[in-house]
Amino acid sequence: MNRDTDKTPSLWKAMSTQDLALFGMQDLAYVKRVVVDDTVCWAIHSADGNNIGMAPNRDVAFAAVRQHDLEPFSVH
Numbered sequence: 001m002n003r004d005t006d007k008t009p010s011l012w013k014a015m016s017t018q019d020l021a022l023f024g025m026q027d028l029a030y031v032k033r034v035v036v037d038d039t040v041c042w043a044i045h046s047a048d049g050n051n052i053g054m055a056p057n058r059d060v061a062f063a064a065v066r067q068h069d070l071e072p073f074s075v076h
Helices: 003-013 017-022 058-067
Strands: 028-036 039-046 051-055 071-075
Antiparallel strands (some): 039 051
16 A cells, blocks of 8 residues: 555645645635525535535536636535
8 A cells, every 4th residue: 555645635634725725726616416495406615615606506506617717526
């Protein structure tokens, strides 16, 4: 096993928002399925976890993220 690979999860947990920004994370947004008032929708979050929007479906969420020059990622 590679010791550097084994340490990767703990390394990411220890990174600050500023550290993530230095890695280019400011260009990423993640999209997550959520239920609000018994309605399924899609939350859009910046890489640091701040909620930056909502969309009625995944395709619209991804399109909105791309319109703002960000790269979308799905999370569960």
